Each structure stands twice: as structure tokens, then as C-alpha cells.
Amino acid sequence: MIIELLMFxxxxxxxxxxxxxxxxAVINGFMxxxxxxxxxxxxxxxxxxxxxxxxxxxxxxxxxxxxxPYYLRKITxxxxxxxxxxxxxxxxxxxxxxIALTYLxxxxxxxxxxxxxxxDKLMLxxxxxxxxxxxxxxxxxxxxxxxxxxxxVMENGTxxxxxxxxxxxxxxxxxxxxxxxxxxxxxxxxxxYRINKLFTHIDVSKLTDLKG
Amino acid sequence: xxxxLILAIPLALSLAALAVKKTRTxxxxxxxxxxxxxxxxxxLADKAADARVNLWDFFCVDGLSAYFIFIVALIDLACAIYxxxxxxxxxADGHISPAKTGFYYFLFNIFSLSMFFVGAVNSLGxxxxxxxxxxxxxxxxxxxxxxxxxxxxxxxxIILCSVGITLALLGTVLxxxxxxxxxxxxxLNWTDMAAAAPLMDPxxxxxxxxxxxxxxxxxxxxxxxxxxxxxxxxxxxxxxSALLSAVLLKTAIYAILRFAMIxxxxxxxxxxxxxxxxxxxxxxxxxxxxxxxxxxxxxLLAYSSVEHIGIICVGLGIGGPxxxxxxxxxxxxxxVTKTLMFFGAGNxxxxxxxxxxxxxxxxxxxxxxxxxxxxLGAFALAGSVPFSVFISELYIxxxxxxxxxxxxxxxxxxxxxxxxxxxxxxxxxxxxxxxPDGLPVKTEPLSVKLVLLALLGxxxxxxxxxxxxxxxxxxxAVAVMTGV
Numbered sequence: 001m002i003i004e005l006l007m008f009x010x011x012x013x014x015x016x017x018x019x020x021x022x023x024x025a026v027i028n029g030f031m032x033x034x035x036x037x038x039x040x041x042x043x044x045x046x047x048x049x050x051x052x053x054x055x056x057x058x059x060x061x062x063x064x065x066x067x068x069p070y071y072l073r074k075i076t077x078x079x080x081x082x083x084x085x086x087x088x089x090x091x092x093x094x095x096x097x098x099i100a101l102t103y104l105x106x107x108x109x110x111x112x113x114x115x116x117x118x119x120d121k122l123m124l125x126x127x128x129x130x131x132x133x134x135x136x137x138x139x140x141x142x143x144x145x146x147x148x149x150x151x152x153v154m155e156n157g158t159x160x161x162x163x164x165x166x167x168x169x170x171x172x173x174x175x176x177x178x179x180x181x182x183x184x185x186x187x188x189x190x191x192x193y194r195i196n197k198l199f200t201h202i203d204v205s206k207l208t209d210l211k212g
Numbered sequence: 213x214x215x216x217l218i219l220a221i222p223l224a225l226s227l228a229a230l231a232v233k234k235t236r237t238x239x240x241x242x243x244x245x246x247x248x249x250x251x252x253x254x255x256l257a258d259k260a261a262d263a264r265v266n267l268w269d270f271f272c273v274d275g276l277s278a279y280f281i282f283i284v285a286l287i288d289l290a291c292a293i294y295x296x297x298x299x300x301x302x303x304a305d306g307h308i309s310p311a312k313t314g315f316y317y318f319l320f321n322i323f324s325l326s327m328f329f330v331g332a333v334n335s336l337g338x339x340x341x342x343x344x345x346x347x348x349x350x351x352x353x354x355x356x357x358x359x360x361x362x363x364x365x366x367x368x369x370i371i372l373c374s375v376g377i378t379l380a381l382l383g384t385v386l387x388x389x390x391x392x393x394x395x396x397x398x399x400l401n402w403t404d405m406a407a408a409a410p411l412m413d414p415x416x417x418x419x420x421x422x423x424x425x426x427x428x429x430x431x432x433x434x435x436x437x438x439x440x441x442x443x444x445x446x447x448x449x450x451x452x453s454a455l456l457s458a459v460l461l462k463t464a465i466y467a468i469l470r471f472a473m474i475x476x477x478x479x480x481x482x483x484x485x486x487x488x489x490x491x492x493x494x495x496x497x498x499x500x501x502x503x504x505x506x507x508x509x510x511x512l513l514a515y516s517s518v519e520h521i522g523i524i525c526v527g528l529g530i531g532g533p534x535x536x537x538x539x540x541x542x543x544x545x546x547x548v549t550k551t552l553m554f555f556g557a558g559n560x561x562x563x564x565x566x567x568x569x570x571x572x573x574x575x576x577x578x579x580x581x582x583x584x585x586x587x588l589g590a591f592a593l594a595g596s597v598p599f600s601v602f603i604s605e606l607y608i609x610x611x612x613x614x615x616x617x618x619x620x621x622x623x624x625x626x627x628x629x630x631x632x633x634x635x636x637x638x639x640x641x642x643x644x645x646x647x648p649d650g651l652p653v654k655t656e657p658l659s660v661k662l663v664l665l666a667l668l669g670x671x672x673x674x675x676x677x678x679x680x681x682x683x684x685x686x687x688x689a690v691a692v693m694t695g696v
């Protein structure tokens with residue numbers, strides 16, 4: 001029951017992220033999403049008593065809920081970029097698209113997991129929705145930062161599904177995913193600095209030198 | 213033992229690139245290292261052709277992975293030699309500072325290490341990690357010149373491929389779900405998957421493979437997920453463009469094949485084959501359009517990579533021993549020919565100081581050696597007789613006709629013919645004619661000449677016969693795929 005509540009809270013936070021207009025609000029949304037992911041992992045760890053799950057939960061807390069939001073806030077503060085996310089779709093249309101996406105994911109989960117327990121279906125619906133919302137943020141927002149946040153949201157959705165599937169993937173693979181995430185965020189961060197320095201903005205819809 | 217050494221060499225070289233100050237020493241070490249890695253990869257592939265080479269269950273190499281490791285090692289060696297003169301002239305032109313050459317070799321080696329890693333590891337989760345690492349390390353190489361365009365290209369590259377890789381992770385998670393719930397597995401090792409495959413849920417596997425194909429297909433440059441590819445290939449330093457095009461794309465194909473084999477043992481080959489065939493033909497069609505109107509020589513070659521990845525996927529999709537043999541042979545032939553063409557294009561761009569093929573005239577007169585190599589290479593790349601690419605394309609075409617897939621053979625022929633015309637048209641305009649007045653006649657350094665000659669030799673010789681050892685490697689890879 002606790003897990004289900006956490007999942008719905010996560011979906012709710014993700015809805016808030018796709019309707020937010022300011023970069024800081026989206027970063028906060030990501031932090032809350034990661035905290036909920038941490039709580040869910042902790043619940044799974046307590047239920048199974050598996051040490052590896054405790055370690056992974058601690059990593060979620062340290063990397064996703066603390067380090068990444070801190071790093072992203074640092075970038076926004078240092079580059080002095082405007083808080084505007086650069087919405088291509090306004091909040092109301094984003095909300096409608098979000099509802100439609102969730103429904104599609106629900107149908108998708110019903111199809112793929114037709115033989116599985118309802119709890120599994122719910123989990124698949126919510127994780128695929130979170131992944132779809134991440135993609136949505138990447139496509140319908142113009143700032144470079146929103147692309148990386150969208151990517152992180154996609155990764156959170158995938159991670160949620162991975163930890164649900166019978167107590168997590170092989171430990172080394174889960175560690176590999178964390179390692180990747182950490183390196184990815186650092187590297188993308190350096191590229192955002194470079195873009196800001198060379199172009200004096202981080203509006204990716206204006207990066208159109210290369211065509212055809 | 214070979215596996216460890218092949219991985220240790222690029223690792224040691226990357227550290228050396230940071231520690232050693234003299235560029236000359238780094239270059240010499242690099243060439244010696246990759247020559248050794250190449251010999252080791254031959255020995256590894258030879259062993260793996262008979263039986264799997266296993267190390268602590270962590271690394272496992274069979275005929276399929278050994279073949280890809282072998283090609284990576286070969287192209288790495290060529291690129292290590294070519295990098296030498298390329299960076300020298302970059303230094304002379306003031307494009308980069310001396311300190312940056314060390315950084316270049318560091319990235320070059322880490323990038324190669326991650327590509328070797330893709331083929332060497334057993335766990336599909338670590339294959340995933342290694343493929344993502346190839347993106348992250350080569351992103352710095354794409355953005356190496358730190359110009360507006362190269363940073364834009366690197367940004368698109370990293371974002372698009374990371375989205376792809378996240379989808380591939382979702383596919384991997386779904387595979388693990390059915391492998392653990394239905395198959396009772398607690399690992400992602402591909403060596404264990406085959407046994408559990410018949411127990412897995414077909415519906416979940418189908419969806420998982422779709423995510424894998426779209427996800428890794430982004431990295432492989434399959435249309436319509438190829439948007440990053442022309443930008444990254446054209447903005448990277450030329451030796452890196454060659455690596456990206458000749459081998460990086462194929463490591464992603466390798467990952468797709470590993471999954472396809474698991475899915476095939478549950479569902480039969482039809483499902484994955486049809487998808488590969490579809491994306492292959494689509495890539496051919498899309499690239500043909502862009503090749504027709506392309507002016508930038510490196511972008512032209514990049515779109516030609518989309519075409520050849522398409523051809524490889526058509527071969528894999530048609531399947532059967534003949535189709536698979538053709539596809540794997542094409543992996544080799546394209547790697548050799550495209551490397552030659554990128555090196556040639558790099559020489560031309562340096563001399564003419566432009567990428568626009570409309571402003572290149574009389575390359576044959578201005579650079580006789582490079583011009584001749586590029587002319588032969590262009591014919592080979594387009595698929596004309598008597599070069600190697602023609603042979604592998606013929607295998608694939610014959611396999612399609614034998615399998616009764618006449619419509620696929622027809623579409624294949626149509627687009628290959630269009631691209632043939634377009635490539636010959638673009639290159640003949642640049643190669644022939646009078647060279648611009650005031651442009652000196654250029655002679656290339658010996659190392660560049662030797663690399664080009666070796667690649668030309670392979671390209672021409674393999675138009676007549678496939679060397680016995682290579683045929684052995686390819687047959688081993690085919691045997692892994694067909695399960696014989």
C-alpha cells in the first residue's frame with residue numbers, strides 16, 4: 001500500500017514538473033521525485049532485508065536527491081540565465097497532453113503486462129508515464145537545462161521499473177547505471193557552460209547552424 | 213588472457229597520454245600499442261572461432277564479439293597512425309595548442325577502451341554501460357575544436373544518444389523482468405540467456421526488442437534516429453570521424469544482435485528480421501535523399517554511413533547463412549573503405565581549407581596521391597566492380613533473391629543505384645578539372661601514404677577473394693547467429 005501511494009505521489013510530482021514555467025520549480029520537482037524514489041527503494045529494502053537495496057537507496061538519495069539538484073542550481077545561478085523554461089506548449093496544453101500520455105501508458109501497460117498482477121501493471125503504467133513525461137520535457141522546452149532534466153526524469157522512470165522487477169537488477173548493473181548518471185550529468189554540465197560561453201545563451205532551439 | 217591485454221593496452225595508453233609530455237613519444241607508444249592490440253585481436257578471434265573464450269564469467273567472447281573486436285582493433289591502428297600527421301598539421305595551423313594533443317590521445321584511448329569493452333563483457337547491463345561510455349567519451353572528441361558548430365554537434369550527439377540509451381535501458385529492464393519472473397534467471401549474462409529464452413514471455417520480449425532497436429538504433433545511425441550522425445561526423449577531427457563511422461556504429465549493431473538472438477530463440481527469427489529489414493531499407497531511402505543534395509564532403513560521407521548501416525541491416529534482416537555472411541563481410545568492407553575516404557577527405561579539407569565540394573576543383577592535380585586514393589575509394593564506396601563493397605552487396609542481394617524477397621531486393625537495388633550516381637557525380641566534380649591557381653601541389657607524409665595504401669590494398673584485394681582467416685572469423689560469427 002505504501003509503495004502504491006508513493007508511486008501516485010511520484011506521478012503527481014511529474015505532472016507538476018511538466019506544467020511548471022520556471023527552471024527552479026522543475027529542479028525542485030526532480031528533487032522531490034528522487035526523494036519519493038528513495039522512499040520507495042527504502043520500503044523495498046526493508047521488505048526484503050536485502051543489503052544491496054539499502055546501498056542503492058542511499059545512492060539514490062546522495063546522487064539524485066542531493067548532488068544533481070545542487071549541481072543544476074549551481075549552473076543556473078552561475079550562468080545567470082533567466083528562469084523562463086521557454087515553453088513551446090503552454091501549461092494548460094501540457095497538462096492535457098500529460099493526461100493523454102498517462103492514459104496511453106495505461107493502455108500500453110495493460111497490453112504488455114496482460115498476464116501480470118495488477119500491482120505490476122500499475123508500476124509499469126507509472127514508470128512508463130514518467131519516462132514519457134521526461135521525453136515530453138525534452139521536446140517541448142527550449143532551454144538546454146530542460147533537456148538534461150527531461151533525460152534525468154526518463155532515467156528515474158526506468159530506475160523505478162528496474163528496482164520493482166523482482167528486487168532490482170543485478171547489483172553491478174544498478175551500480176553501472178549510477179556511475180553512468182553521475183558522469184553524464186558532469187559532462188552535460190560542462191557542455192552547458194561551453195554553450196553559454198560560445199553562444200551567450202542556452203536556448204537549444206537556436207542551435208541551428210548544422211542542417212541537412 | 214588476450215581479452216585482458218586488449219583492454220589493458222588502451223587503458224595504459226590513456227594514462228600515458230596524460231603523463232608523458234612529448235607528443236612524439238605518445239604517438240609512438242600509441243602506434244605500437246594498437247599494433248599489439250590488433251595482433252592480439254587476431255589471436256583472440258582465432259581462438260573464439262573454435263570455442264567461447266571465458267574469463268571469470270565477467271568477460272566472455274564468442275565468434276560474434278571477437279569479430280567486432282577485431283574490426284575495432286584494425287581501424288584503431290589505422291586511426292592511430294593517421295592521427296600523427298593530422299594533429300601535427302592542426303598544431304602547425306594553430307587550430308589546437310600542444311597541451312591539447314595529450315588530451316586528444318587520452319580521449320582517443322578511453323573511447324577505444326569503451327568500444328573494446330562492449331564486445332568483451334558478458335552482462336547485457338554492462339554492454340549498455342559500455343555503449344553509453346562510448347558516447348560520453350567521444351562527445352568531447354566531437355566538441356574537440358570548441359567552435360560554435362562543434363559544440364552544437366556534440367550537444368545534439370550527447371542528448372540524442374542518451375535518450376536512445378535510456379530507451380535501450382528500458383528494453384534491458386523489460387528483458388530482465390521476463391528473464392527473472394518467467395525464466396528464473398538472476399543475471400543479465402548473455403551466456404545464460406539462451407537457455408532461459410524459451411520460458412520468457414513473448415509479448416514482453418517483443419516490446420523489449422522494439423525499445424532496444426530504437427534505442428541502440430539511435431547510436432547505430434539507423435533512420436529516422438540518425439539526426440545526430442552527420443553533425444557529429446562532420447565536426448569531429450577526421451581520425452575520430454573515421455572511428456565513429458567505421459566502428460562505433462557497428463558496436464551498437466553488435467548490441468542489437470545480442471538481443472535479437474535471445475528474442476529469436478523465443479519467437480523465431482521472423483519478428484526481428486522484419487524489423488531490421490524495415491529500418492535498413494528506410495535508412496537506405498533517407499540517406500539517398502540527403503546524399504543527392506549534399507555539398508559538405510564530410511557530411512556526404514556521414515550520410516553514406518547511414519546508407520551502409522542500412523545495407524548491413526538489410527543483410528541481417530534477410531538472414532540465413534548467405535545474408536548474414538554478406539552483412540558481416542559488409543561490416544568489414546565498409547569499415548575499411550569509409551576509413552580510407554575520411555582520411556582522404558581530411559587531407560583534402562586541410563589543403564583546400566574548405567569542406568564545400570563545389571569549391572573543390574582539380575583535387576587529382578593538386579594532390580595526386582590522395583586524389584587517386586579518393587577516386588578509387590569513391591568507386592568502391594558506391595559499390596562498383598572490382599572492389600570489396602561490391603562483393604558484400606552482391607551477397608546480400610543474392611540472399612534476398614534466394615529467400616524470395618524480391619521487393620526488398622528491388623528497393624535495395626533502386627537506392628543503391630541512386631546513391632552510386634550521386635556519389636560519382638559529387639566526387640568527379642571535385643576530383644577532375646583544373647586546380648585553382650596558386651594552390652601548390654601537395655605531397656603527403658610517408659605515414660599517411662602507407663595507411664592509405666594498406667587500406668586500398670585491402671579494399672581491392674577483397675574484391676577478388678576473402679582471405680581465409682577473415683572468412684573463418686566471419687563464418688564463426690554467422691555460426692553464432694544461426695546457432696549451428
